Amino acid sequence: MEEEKWFEEELEKRIARMEDPSGPKVPAMRPADYRWAALAIAVCLLLLIAGAWLV
Structure with missing residues (x-):
């Protein structure tokens, strides 16, 4: 109950806290x-592709 x-x-x-503007x-x-976010994504994708290519 409690x-x-x-x-x-x-x-x-x-x-109430969520609705408070x-x-x-x-x-x-x-x-x-x-731009930084796009660069980080591009670097991660390149590393992923390079890793898959090496294996």
């Missing part, structure tokens, strides 16, 4: 961030 009550209260708190904001990605 666990259910705690669970319901915790769930309500978390839902004044919560912490995540900054938008800049074009430079996309």
Whole structure:
């Protein structure tokens, strides 16, 4: 019984926190961030292809 009550209260708190528009904001990605992400993906793919080719 007490666990259910705690669970319901915790769930309500978390839902309220998720719906709060004044919560912490995540900054938008800049074009430079996309370039670094694309470069990292390209390097990983090249390493994967090179590894498969060597084996």
